[in-house]
Amino acid sequence: SQQGEEDPQALSIQEGENATMNCSYKTSINNLQWYRQNSGRGLVHLILIRSNEREKHSGRLRVTLDTSKKSSSLLITASRAADTASYFCATDFLYNTDKLIFGTGTRLQVFP
């Protein structure tokens, strides 16, 4: 079964607004990653957060991780039309780090 479930499934906002996406997972992990996928394209790695980290920043991205709740959030601040894409969280398993289990994704639409 899918390890990660993302919420919301779809999100539409205006340029300049912040976008928050959430991801929940089921088992203990070593790390959690967020990827972006533009329509019909490959995946671009955004950020990796390890299980012993609680928050991480990269440019306009802020990721939090709550291992007690088995959840993570991705915040994109001051969104741009170019941020329009699908966003996926991906986790490994604590005892099997070799494959990523992807969530169902959030489709973000940023209107100019």
Add this chain to the structure above:
Amino acid sequence: NAGVMQNPRHLVRRRGQEARLRCSPMKGHSHVYWYRQLPEEGLKFMVYLQKENIIDESGMPKERFSAEFPKEGPSILRIQQVVRGDSAAYFCASSPGAGVGEQYFGPGTRLTVT
């Protein structure tokens, strides 16, 4: 430094034909992963290979699908006797070693079975 390369980018096959998808990992990477993405869904793990070895094929369908990563050359995902349900995007990723976290993805091969 070239990224992960996949070819072809688009492949159309009739039912019953064979599909061969190729993946060249990033330079210096010896670990390759294949994922499949159905429309409007996330990626699902299929198989993890190192050079000449299949490490984890727990996501591979039991029949018609096979994968290899020879000592020389790209990794190949082979689908025999394709059916319409095989239509999907197939992504390859590579990493420099086991358990390193980030995997680098190729652009994918979009397989359409008619």
